[in-house]
Amino acid sequence: MGRLIGFLFLVALVVIGLSFAVLNSQPVSLNYYLGYRDIPLSMIVVLSLAAGAVIGVLVSVGMIVKLRAQLAQVRRKLRQVAKDADQLRVLPAKE
Numbered sequence: 080m081g082r083l084i085g086f087l088f089l090v091a092l093v094v095i096g097l098s099f100a101v102l103n104s105q106p107v108s109l110n111y112y113l114g115y116r117d118i119p120l121s122m123i124v125v126l127s128l129a130a131g132a133v134i135g136v137l138v139s140v141g142m143i144v145k146l147r148a149q150l151a152q153v154r155r156k157l158r159q160v161a162k163d164a165d166q167l168r169v170l171p172a173k174e
Contacts, residue, residue: 083086096125098121099124100121102121102123103119103120103121103124104118104119104120105119105120106118106119107119107120107123
């Protein structure tokens, strides 16, 4: 059932995207540092969204790598503390 809903959502998203592209097919002048070019407005919007998504993924990957390294460090400390606690349980109590 979940796959069907996901598929229907994807189809609806594609239909909306295509209708957006058809409604906004007028060429717009895009000025960039090395020149300019006439590009359809819908293409500019799609490229902007894609660039934002790529930048977001790159930033997220950096954060995930940092958090995984931190998690590995905490797990090492946990293993050491558990080992120390096991050694303390074995020692006889002093009176």
